[in-house]
Amino acid sequence: MTDTAFPQSEILDRLHAVFGFNAFRGVQADVVERVLAGRSTLAVMPTGAGKSLTYQLPAVMLPGTCVVVSPLIALMHDQLRSATANGIRAATLTSVDMDRGQTIDRFLAGDLDLLYVAPERASQPHFLDMLTRGRVAMFAIDEAHCVSEWGHDFRPDYRLLRPLMDAFPDVPRLALTATADRHTRADILAQLGIPEEGLIVAGFDRPNIRYAITPRDNPLRQLMTVIAENPGPGIVYAPTRAQVEKLSQQLQASGRPCLPYHAGLDPQVRADNQARFVASEDMVMVATVAFGMGIDKPDVRFVAHAACPKSIESYYQETGRAGRDGDPSVAVMLWGAEDFVRARQRLAEVEEHRRAGERTRIDALASLVETPHCRRALLLRHFGENPPPSCGNCDNCLDAPRVTDATEVARKLLSAVYRTGQSFGFGYVEKVLTGVADERVTQRGHDQLSVFGIVTTDEAPLLRPLARALQARGALVATEHGGLALGGDARAILKGEADVPLVLVPKKEGRPGRRRGSAGGALNPVGDPLFDALRTLRRDLAREAGVPPYVIFHDSVLREMAAARPASLGELGQIGGVGTRKLDAYGDRFLAVIRQW
The missing domain is CATH 1.10.10.10 (Winged helix-like DNA-binding domain superfamily/Winged helix DNA-binding domain)
Incomplete structure (x- = not known):
């Protein structure tokens, strides 16, 4: 593919028309410009930084179809809903889709901007044959750390993607991940055939997440406190299936809907529980780490670990499922000595050549839970950054321990x-x-x-x-x-x-996730009745369309509507997150509610 010269004005016009944004965030512009110029890229961007936009926008601008390789069917279907809501022609080609023949026909006819597939399908010869009969605009490899043995979620099938992409030497490749240290980044570049100059690393910081880590003394009471202080959806991670089941029953006493999720559940029950969580505005999901990678839910207000995760990389990825919409969120970890006892005992089961690396990961996690200093600074230094010594938004910065x-x-x-x-x-x-x-x-x-x-x-x-x-x-x-x-x-x-x-640790009730006032910040902090009315309308529209409420609009968009009170479709269209498709679909009904106030 030759360099495609898209004027900056045209890129920004499409950004606003499709997504409703007037400007890019962070390194989005750098990534999009490289892709539109046909240059292969590895983008390391924190969760919530808008990674999907960096391939969805080029997909609607470039001739042909963007082939997106994604590790989980649930994640593909979640992104499919959001893309379709923005007017992007998208489809998935998975084992559970009944319209596979129709999807292939749409691809061959040039009627798709995005085609989502799993790595297991993408690496098959028949998939390559299909692609050669259509037009491929670009390849996007999501969760690209899965290609690396250094990564914490290694998937062997990701290593079979290189031959597929090499068959299209003029088609740019975009690899995307939120969690990759220097070792992993170098491996991704090598495995996917991306030049070193194609590496773009955004900061790892998630400033809207407040980190709190505290010893586990009465975990049920501690988790109840977290739930009480944080309205909105939340995830509680527990280390075993039995603990997931027990905690999900006990936490129902909080008055919030609470469901379990783990690999031992019947597949249909698991899928139903996930669907109910994705659609909910206040549910607590108690889960093993099998849950989370497959959802793109932006309004998770808290993530609580009932025990230590297996590494800092896992901790960063799992806590990163909170606050993807940019609103204030909380990440709480309860830890005990037995967590580290089990982790060090498991070293004996690891292949000898990986043991030293795993021991280093345990030591790094021990440093995180035991530090009296800024949690965020330690976390960011682990990923090679040089942050300020204090963030002002973790438990140690807000309430310094002795x-x-x-x-x-x-x-x-x-x-x-x-x-x-x-x-x-x-x-x-x-x-x-x-x-x-x-x-x-x-x-x-x-x-x-x-x-x-x-x-x-x-x-x-x-x-x-x-x-x-x-x-x-x-x-x-x-x-x-x-x-x-x-x-x-x-x-x-x-x-x-x-x-x-x-x-x-300071002896203060409710310290996990505690902050002056409500921990997560109320969904409607000023008690604006218009905001609540807009949320009610959004809930009704979501039910009619069979999609989660956040697919219609994020809370931040509704807050801006309530504050600006637009009087016309033109004014409503100037609010961030209101693209042309959504303005046409929902604009009149939101204006009708705003006029009542």
Whole structure:
């Protein structure tokens, strides 16, 4: 494909006509201009930065069809709804579509702007044969980190896409991902045949998400607090199917609709639960990490982890499902020492050549949960950025924890673990250190040890959080029978060669996700009755069209309508997010509601 010279004015005109925006955000303009000029590109953009626009806009401007490779059918169908609502001619070619023959005919006739397919289908010879009989404008590879073994969601079929694209040497390729460190980015470029100069990296920061991480002490109460403080849809991630089922039942006491989602559910139940969540404006979905990648729901107001995710990359991707619409959102993580115990035990199951990398990921996650400093700064530095030292929108910046030097107490705790034989749990070791001479302690003669009763009254409250912190950093490890043993840098601590700063979490009710006032910000913070009336109309229109409410308009668009109170279709069309197709379809009905106020 030769360079296509589209005047800037024409690009902006189409941007407004199709999507209702007067300007690009972030690096969108750079990506779109490269694609329109026929240059292959890897765009690393945070969730919510508008990645889909960077191929949907070129798709309606370039002759031919943009072939979009996407990993999940649910995600394709979600994006299909949004594209169709904007007047884009789009279709999916998946195993569950009954109109596959019609879709192929539309492609061959040049009647499609977008064609969504899974990598498993895209890598088949028959798909290549079909493409050669039509006209391909570009290839868009969504969730491109799936192509890399360095990535956290490796999908082998992504590695079979290169031959397909190489068969169309003049067709540009656009790879898109939100989570890719330097290793992964280099691998994506190599695997998909994109030149290094084609890399565009937007910042990883999601400033509208407030991060809060706190020890797990009463998880049900803590999660109830998060739900109570955050109106709007939310996701609670739990590590096992059994915990998903139990939590989804318990959290119904919050008064909010609450459903489970995990791979063990009947496929139809799983699909129904997901559809109900996508359409809802207040539902809480309790899920394993199998849930989320397949939805493009922009109005998720909170994501809560009931336990640690497997890595910082996973944490970033999972929390990134909150606030894709740019409105204030909350990401809360509850963590415990057992999360890190399990993670370090799983290292034995990892292939030896990957073990060091996985250990580094666990250590990085331990640093995130134990830091007394800005969470966001640590997160962004992990992805190679150089952020300011404070963000003003995480728990540590809003409510700084106290840090104490617990090195001496740590040495006492580690000594007691060692001298009692590295086979007892925390409760027993705590009794020895605090001088509780019960029957078990005296029978073993541990009341005669030099460590018996050496912890002072002031030091005793530090033992439990200290044991948790030492397990997070790997200085204490669990034995197969649930006892504690020395590991990591324990000997360096005992020798006085390593310090142990201990973060003391402020004792305040509702700290997870807490902020001055309501945590997530009310959906209608000023209590404007017009905004509520517009939401009611949107809900009715969504029900009529059989689509989620956000496909009609985002909350931010309704807020702007309520504030500007446009009196004509022309004025309504100037509001961001109101494109030509939506103005024609819904404009008169929204104006009718606005005129009532």
